[in-house]
Amino acid sequence: MHRLRPRAHRGVSDSAGRRQPGYRASALTRRGRSGQHLLGLRSPCEDPVMRVRLRFTKLGKIRFTSHRDVARLWEHAVRRAGIPVAHTEGFTRRPKLSFGLALPTGSESLAEYVDIEFAREVEVDRLPARLSEALPQGLDVEAAVEIPRGVESLQQVxxxxxxxxxxxxxxxxxxxxxxxxxxxxxxxxxxxxxxxxxxxxxxxxxxxxxxxxxxxxxxxxxxxxxxxxxxxxxxxxxxxxxxxxxxxxxxxxxxxxxxxxxxxxxxxxxxxxxxxxxxxxx
Structure with a gap:
């Protein structure tokens, strides 16, 4: 006998995933996978309170990594560094990182930039060291500065x-x-x-x-x-x-x-x- 899938134990008479009459979603089931409420509710700590612009290098073998993959490496790095980055809303929450002009794959760079929005105040002068430790070899953060929230994006300036x-x-x-x-x-x-x-x-x-x-x-x-x-x-x-x-x-x-x-x-x-x-x- 084949084992039934877990949801099959509810009985073969119910359509899979169909809600029964009188069903009402609880507060927990109305949450997305990230724990954020779907009906316009947010955790107050996710509102960005500061924005920081950073300059970093891309040297050595990491130059063969695409722009999109470098963005993913940065997302992993901010998590490993434990810094309070603000996130987008919805089911798939992403850290609020905004990159500058894409670097052609295979090229090195002494001047790449990224803007990061933070949910809490951070010590800007400590960011280069903390993030460089969390990034792969070849990506080094060299400078960081707080910028006004309304400043134009890197793509524009x-x-x-x-x-x-x-x-x-x-x-x-x-x-x-x-x-x-x-x-x-x-x-x-x-x-x-x-x-x-x-x-x-x-x-x-x-x-x-x-x-x-x-x-x-x-x-x-x-x-x-x-x-x-x-x-x-x-x-x-x-x-x-x-x-x-x-x-x-x-x-x-x-x-x-x-x-x-x-x-x-x-x-x-x-x-x-x-x-x-x-x-x-x-």
Whole structure:
């Protein structure tokens, strides 16, 4: 004889999961899986009381982790660190983390950002050390600062990113000539896919600065500052407009920038608590 499933013990005459006449849900059964009430009720401690912006690195083997997986690693880290992060409502409650511009998978970065909302006051100067211990090797929190609740999101405030690109098998002279050709071009049209359709965009206005960097065994460095509005220009798109097309051995985001009073500044406000940690990446 096969064993009956637990709900079958109620009797074969009742439809599975059907409520009987006169049934009324109790307070406990009206709760979601996370313990939050579904009928507009919330725990008062979940209302965010402060917002903190953090800068972190992504170096070493962790660079092959996608943007979405990095977000999951952060969700696990805030739980392990035991910090009072505010959560969304509903059946599947998630910590309130808001990330900046997605980093292409395979690229390293010295300047990634995340905004975290907290349900209780925290000591901001202790956050870098606590979170770095809970994050995997290669992800290190370097600075944190409290920001006003009404400040614009990272996606909105970042105007440009600076990149260090190691171009394969090219000499500085050849790369320098190619850079000059790109900078003097009236327009540089690339084909992109947007909402399932192929569109043509002129990316020349988004190339803010471009110059030859240092020489390495694999090739020559290319330093670029690329615009992010209305759509980010990626290093692969930049290399695609060179003739012939260039290939990158390594790419690293060196910084993300916002414009304040006409000057380029880091998205962290003055007074950020810096952590000069030794890079653990291998």
């Amino acid at each position: 970042v105007q440009s990113c600076s990149w260090s690109i190691l171009v394969e098998s090219i000499t500085p002279a050849v790369l320098g000539a190619a850079v000059e050709q790109v900078l003097t071009a009236a327009e540089l049209v690339v084909t992109r896919e947007r909402k399932g359709k192929r569109v043509c965009d002129d990316i020349r206005p988004q190339i803010i600065d471009l110059e030859v960097g240092e020489v390495a065994d694999e090739g020559t460095g290319l330093l670029a500052e690329l615009g992010t509005q209305p759509r980010s220009l990626r290093p692969t798109e930049l290399l695609g407009v060179f003739t012939p097309m260039l290939r990158a051995a390594r790419t690293r985001r060196e910084g993300q920038w916002t414009i304040i009073d006409g000057a380029r500044q880091d998205p962290l406000a003055p007074g950020a608590t810096s952590k000069h940690a030794e890079v653990r990446a291998s």
